[in-house]
Structure formats: C-alpha cells, structure tokens
Amino acid sequence: MKRITFRELTPMTTGWLALMGALLVVAAIAGAAVLYMEHQGHWVTGMTNQVVWGTPHVFAIFLIVAASGALNVASIGSVFGREPYQPLGRLSGLLAIALLAGGLAVLVLDLGRPDRLIVAMTHFNFKSIFAWNVILYSGFFAIVGAYLWTMMDWKMKGYYKGAAVTAFVWRLVLTTGTGSIFGFLMARDAYNSAVMAPLFIAMSFAFGLAAFILVVMGAYAGSGRPVAPELVTRMGRLLGLFCAANLYFVAVQHLTALYMADRGAVEAFILADGGIYTLLFWGVQVALGGLVPMAILFSKNATRCTVRFAAILVMIGGFAQVYVILIGGQAFPLNLFPGMEVSSSFQDGVVGTYAPSLPEVLLGIGGFAVAGLITLVGATFLRILPDSLAAD
Amino acid sequence: MTETTRRDLLKGAAGAVVLAPGLTLIAAKAQARAPGSAASAANRFGLLIDTGKCDSGCTACVDACKTEMGLTGHDRPATDVQYIRKVNVKDPATGAAHSVPVMCQHCAKPPCVDVCPTGASMKRADGIVLVDRHICIGCRYCMMACPYKARSFAHEDQTNQREANPRGKGCVEACTLCAHRIDAGAKPACVEACAATGKAAILFGDLADPNSELSRRVAAEASTRIRADLGTGPAVRYQGI
Ligand code: SF4
Ligand code: SF4
Numbered sequence: 001m002k003r004i005t006f007r008e009l010t011p012m013t014t015g016w017l018a019l020m021g022a023l024l025v026v027a028a029i030a031g032a033a034v035l036y037m038e039h040q041g042h043w044v045t046g047m048t049n050q051v052v053w054g055t056p057h058v059f060a061i062f063l064i065v066a067a068s069g070a071l072n073v074a075s076i077g078s079v080f081g082r083e084p085y086q087p088l089g090r091l092s093g094l095l096a097i098a099l100l101a102g103g104l105a106v107l108v109l110d111l112g113r114p115d116r117l118i119v120a121m122t123h124f125n126f127k128s129i130f131a132w133n134v135i136l137y138s139g140f141f142a143i144v145g146a147y148l149w150t151m152m153d154w155k156m157k158g159y160y161k162g163a164a165v166t167a168f169v170w171r172l173v174l175t176t177g178t179g180s181i182f183g184f185l186m187a188r189d190a191y192n193s194a195v196m197a198p199l200f201i202a203m204s205f206a207f208g209l210a211a212f213i214l215v216v217m218g219a220y221a222g223s224g225r226p227v228a229p230e231l232v233t234r235m236g237r238l239l240g241l242f243c244a245a246n247l248y249f250v251a252v253q254h255l256t257a258l259y260m261a262d263r264g265a266v267e268a269f270i271l272a273d274g275g276i277y278t279l280l281f282w283g284v285q286v287a288l289g290g291l292v293p294m295a296i297l298f299s300k301n302a303t304r305c306t307v308r309f310a311a312i313l314v315m316i317g318g319f320a321q322v323y324v325i326l327i328g329g330q331a332f333p334l335n336l337f338p339g340m341e342v343s344s345s346f347q348d349g350v351v352g353t354y355a356p357s358l359p360e361v362l363l364g365i366g367g368f369a370v371a372g373l374i375t376l377v378g379a380t381f382l383r384i385l386p387d388s389l390a391a392d
Numbered sequence: 393m394t395e396t397t398r399r400d401l402l403k404g405a406a407g408a409v410v411l412a413p414g415l416t417l418i419a420a421k422a423q424a425r426a427p428g429s430a431a432s433a434a435n436r437f438g439l440l441i442d443t444g445k446c447d448s449g450c451t452a453c454v455d456a457c458k459t460e461m462g463l464t465g466h467d468r469p470a471t472d473v474q475y476i477r478k479v480n481v482k483d484p485a486t487g488a489a490h491s492v493p494v495m496c497q498h499c500a501k502p503p504c505v506d507v508c509p510t511g512a513s514m515k516r517a518d519g520i521v522l523v524d525r526h527i528c529i530g531c532r533y534c535m536m537a538c539p540y541k542a543r544s545f546a547h548e549d550q551t552n553q554r555e556a557n558p559r560g561k562g563c564v565e566a567c568t569l570c571a572h573r574i575d576a577g578a579k580p581a582c583v584e585a586c587a588a589t590g591k592a593a594i595l596f597g598d599l600a601d602p603n604s605e606l607s608r609r610v611a612a613e614a615s616t617r618i619r620a621d622l623g624t625g626p627a628v629r630y631q632g633i
Contacts, residue, residue: 015497035430041548041561049544052532112530112545112562119527123510130509186622187503189540334495334541336482336618337633344494345469346477346541353470 004087006383009376015222016175016380030366032215033359034109042112045360050269050352051330056110059364062207062322063103064137064178065200068171069208069242071096071144073235074151075171078164084231087386088216093148095215095371096171096208100140102371106359107363117122129180138173144166152383156271175204177251182325188293189266190329199249203318206242209313213239214377217308219385228391229304236307240297243314245289250321268352270324289317327354404583419494424577436600437569438627439583440609443492445593448491448546453594456585457495460570462554467547473544476582481633490633493594495498495568495584496521496542497618500625504534509603513564520569539622540567552556599627 009016022031037045047054060313074092077085108114124131146162150156179200213235254271257263270277286367293310297304302310331352336342379385425431457463457476462629465472476495482488498521505513505521512528515521523534535543543566550559550570556572559565568581578584583596599608609615 043471043547116529119510120529123527125508125511127506128509187537233505333582341484344479346474346476348479349457
C-alpha cells in the first residue's frame with residue numbers, strides 16, 4: 001500500500017477566511033433567531049399544539065441521521081477492509097462528529113427551556129428513548145473521538161480495529177435509537193412501526209455519504225488538491241446503492257401500513273391527497289432524491305460533476321423525506337374516535353396547518369453552519385485530509 | 393417521582409393501620425390529605441362522563457377550568473392552552489351526534505410518562521398524571537406520545553397565574569384533575585361547574601374504593617374509555633359514546 005501523507009488545511013488564505021466568515025455569520029444569525037424565539041415564546045414559530053415539532057427538528061434529525069452515515073466511509077475502509085476508502089477515514093470520523101454536534105445544537109436550542117439542558121443531563125428516565133439517545137449521542141462523540149485518535153496516532157494503532165468495530169456497531173445502535181423516537185409512538189398513525197429503525201439506518205447511509213461526497217469535493221477543490229475521478233464515481237455508485245436501499249425501506253414502510261386497515265387514512269393522506277406532503281413525497285423524496293440520482297450514479301458516463309449534482313439531489317430528497325415523516329405525520333389528525341366525524345376548538349379532526357417560519361429555518365441552517373465550522377477547524381488544525389487523492 | 397414511602401404513610405397515619413412490618417392497610421376514603429403526606433396508592437381517582445346529559449352548546453366545564461387554572465387565551469386557537477375541550481363526535485353512518493368533554497385521561501400506563509426524558513411527566517401514587525414544571529425542558533415528546541391530544545405547550549409568557557397552577561413559558565401542561573382541590577377534599581372544578589348547571593354529567597370519585605358512587609356505577613352500568621384498544625388504561629370513563 002502506498003504511503004499517504006496527511007496535511008492540515010492552510011488557514012488565513014482568502015478562501016479559508018471567506019468560508020470561515022460566512023459560517024460564523026450564518027451561525028450568528030441562527031443565534032439571533034434563537035434569542036428571538038425564546039424571548040417571544042414558540043407562538044412566533046409555525047409550531048402548534050398539533051404540530052409540536054417543526055422545521056428545527058427536521059434539520060436536527062436530518063443532521064443526526066447524516067452524522068452516523070458519514071461514518072460509513074471510515075467503517076468501509078477499516079471494518080470491511082476496502083483500501084480505496086482508507087485514506088478518507090479521518091475525514092469521515094470528523095464529519096460524523098461535526099454533523100452530530102450541529103444536529104444536537106439545533107435540537108437543544110429549540111427546547112422550550114434550553115437553559116435547563118443541565119436538567120436533561122442529570123435527570124434520566126430510563127424508559128424514555130430520548131434519555132437513551134442522550135447516552136447514545138454522548139457515547140458517539142467519545143467513541144468516534146477515540147477512533148479518530150487511533151487513526152491519527154501510530155502509537156494507538158493496536159486499538160484501531162477494535163475502535164473501528166465499536167464505532168460501527170455504535171452508529172447502528174444510534175440510528176436505531178433515532179428511528180425509535182418515532183417507532184414507539186402509538187399515538188400517531190403515521191409512526192408506531194418497527195420499520196422506522198431500519199428505514200432510518202438506510203436513510204443515514206444515503207444522507208451521510210451524500211454529505212461526505214460533497215465535503216470531500218468541496219475541500220479538495222477549495223484547497224487545490226487532486227482527487228481521482230474514479231474515487232468519486234466509485235463513491236457515487238455506492239451512494240446509488242444506498243438510495244436504492246432507502247427507497248426499498250420506504251416501500252416496505254408504506255406497503256405494510258397500507259395492509260393495516262386502520263392505517264388507510266394516514267397512508268391516503270401522505271401518498272394521495274396530502275397536498276404539500278404528497279408533492280414532497282413523490283416529487284422530491286422519491287423522484288428527485290431517489291430515482292433521478294440513481295439514474296445518474298449508475299450511468300456509465302458518471303463524472304465528478306454529475307456525481308456532485310446527484311449528491312446534492314440526495315440531500316434535498318432526504319430533507320423532504322424527513323419533512324414528510326415528521327411534519328406530515330403530525331399534521332394528520334389524531335384518531336380519538338375511530339370511524340367518527342369529529343370537530344372541536346382544539347383542531348380535532350382537521351389536518352394541522354404548519355408553515356415553517358423564518359426563525360425556525362434560520363436556526364436549522366445554523367446547525368449546518370456549526371457542522372461546517374467544526375469540520376473546517378478540525379481539518380485546519382489536525383491532519384485530517386490526505387495531501388492527494390489522485391490515483392497515482 | 394412521588395412514591396409513597398412507609399415513612400410518609402406513618403406520618404400521615406390517619407386511617408392507616410400497620411398490620412405487620414411492610415404491610416399497611418389504609419382506609420380508602422376520598423378525603424383531604426394531611427399537609428405533607430404523600431398521595432396514596434390506595435386511591436385511584438377518576439371520572440365518569442355521561443355524554444347523554446352533556447349539551448353541545450354548554451361550555452361550563454371548559455370555562456370553569458380556565459378560571460380555576462388561570463388559563464388566558466390570546467385568540468390564537470392553534471397555540472392557546474386548553475386543558476379540557478368539547479369534541480363534537482358524529483357517527484357518519486347514523487347521524488347520531490354527541491358532545492364529548494375530553495381532558496387528560498390520567499392513564500394507568502401513561503405514554504407521556506414513559507417517553508419523558510427527564511421524568512418531569514409523572515404519575516402520582518393515586519394515579520393523577522402531572523408535569524413537574526421545575527424539570528420539564530419543553531421537548532414536547534410527551535405531546536407527540538399522548539393519544540388523547542391532552543397536552544398543551546405554553547407558547548408565550550404567562551400572566552394571571554393561579555397559586556395552585558404555576559405555569560411557565562416553554563413548559564408543557566395539562567389537566568391535573570384539579571389535584572390541588574382533591575388534596576383539599578374537594579372535587580375538580582369542571583365537575584362542580586357541570587353540577588351547578590343542573591346537568592351533572594361528570595361524576596368524580598375513587599375507582600379504588602368499591603363503595604364510591606363512581607365504582608358502583610361503573611360496576612353496574614356500561615361505560616367505555618376512549619381508545620381503550622391502546623391499552624393506556626384511562627381513569628376517565630364515558631357513557632353514551
Ligand atoms: S391522557 Fe395523555 S397526558 Fe394524560 S396521562 Fe394519558 S398520555 Fe398522559
Ligand atoms: S415536554 Fe416536559 S414533560 Fe413533556 S416529555 Fe419533555 S420534559 Fe417531559
């Protein structure tokens with residue numbers, strides 16, 4: 001195997017400063033949005049007593065799911081011994097940590113009482129999937145951090161394989177935990193399904209790799225380092241495979257639900273007459289974010305450029321997918337009296353109205369900025385990126 | 393959270409007989425609790441609502457709840473807090489219509505308590521489900537989990553607070569079954585208000601006391617629970633739906 005030289009990004013170049021500045025500004029705007037929402041209270045957002053989780057949660061879940069998927073490249077290289085992926089293991093670990101931190105920041109800053117974060121860290125109800133997730137997330141930081149260390153310090157080489165396997169298993173458990181936040185909700189017809197856990201794992205593979213491809217291409221273009229086109233198209237084909245897996249579990253999710261008579265109404269809502277949610281499902285999630293990128297990525301003429309385009313589509317489609325699951329699933333009314341027509345002053349029996357408000361969107365984008373900042377700072381001060389990804 | 397310890401029992405020993413170490417018999421009576429004594433597992437407070445007596449135009453229970461709990465609306469129906477609401481239910485096949493008051497059902501197996509990460513959502517020994525607003529972080533997972541849409545989020549700063557019901561922006565709240573009144577030996581505000589209209593559609597009582605009117609009626613008459621299929625075991629029963 002050829003020797004790989006890792007080198008830090010050069011700070012204080014024009015491009016570096018511009019990126020750093022832009023990320024800081026976006027994060028600051030998100031901070032201002034949080035202050036505004038917390039000061040006014042959540043009534044200034046689109047969230048209501050019916051749609052209790054909104055756009056911030058869409059961003060947060062997308063980022064958290066993508067985080068565990070971003071670690072795949074490292075796992076493929078180390079756990080499954082695929083050599084072409086090994087040089088990218090460090091970036092894979094760093095990006096996983098960064099995306100998770102970005103997602104959690106959004107989640108925490110949308111709490112009704114973010115000032116009580118310490119309460120969440122000290123009071124645990126072990127029956128709650130949420131509490132388990134707090135442990136899974138903290139563990140992810142620690143394990144992936146240790147994994148990074150074994151990759152970067154030759155004295156730790158002996159622990160490399162063990163750390164790699166632990167991180168891989170942990171990330172599967174973590175995504176299972178994220179999916180189970182929904183899987184165990186019997187209150188809402190759109191959720192409460194065991195398929196949620198594997199579905200979220202498939203989603204994480206696709207979103208995480210798409211994000212990873214975009215970061216690699218951006219970082220190498222920006223720092224003027226070479227990347228072999230074959231590496232990009234190879235990752236592209238893998239992304240195509242993950243898109244297929246995601247679509248497969250989406251099909252299972254809806255087909256099993258259609259089979260249950262009492263899920264008919266919510267399925268009809270998402271798949272046929274849910275307005276924006278139906279449009280997002282078929283148009284953006286399935287077509288734009290699934291079928292189109294698969295066609296591009298499996299094409300014989302895939303190039304760096306088309307792979308990048310496909311990865312962007314996968315990100316957009318994934319975002320729509322989380323939006324449909326999360327917001328669509330809540331907008332559909334709760335079924336207190338099956339088979340009856342209901343109405344009340346509390347929006348019983350009607351589809352919840354939800355429109356994302358600007359501060360929510362700004363907070364969500366801030367999550368991406370936090371992830372970007374961590375990645376940029378990490379790659380600037382640590383030897384994360386190989387000098388060259390050329391084919392030699 | 394609130395577990396009835398042996399010491400609590402001994403402290404509030406009125407009506408409690410210690411048969412043997414670890415075995416305590418408590419005379420089950422819906423009476424005022426001595427100050428400082430814990431809620432007792434010997435009680436299971438609940439309601440029986442006869443929708444046949446409930447008039448669709450009447451909002452006496454809803455209004456009484458708002459006054460008792462200090463709930464002020466802001467003319468924003470999607471975000472305003474509601475502890476109890478009247479749901480108009482109509483059978484499309486027959487046209488039969490009812491007006492059904494729905495509040496927190498004080499589930500025996502409350503999903504809101506299961507999912508709450510901090511333990512802020514909790515069930516008292518006597519079955520009343522409450523939110524400890526000192527440790528609620530406002531994550532709203534309980535609102536996702538409640539099958540009865542019983543909970544509201546305080547979407548704004550609160551004014552007009554009542555001593556018995558401290559509220560705060562950013563926390564989740566719901567019907568407390570008027571725990572403060574029950575602890576003082578009184579009935580929930582909605583029950584009293586409904587009785588004052590002469591309809592008396594809501595009966596309050598102790599399901600754990602076989603001699604209570606509530607227990608005797610649910611033993612003798614047909615009653616149902618909303619979404620009984622979910623297995624949450626609501627303490628609120630309905631007749632006529
Ligand atoms: S009705 Fe809802 S809020 Fe009340 S105990 Fe049951 S799950 Fe909890
Ligand atoms: S909003 Fe409060 S009571 Fe509800 S689950 Fe979260 S911490 Fe618990």
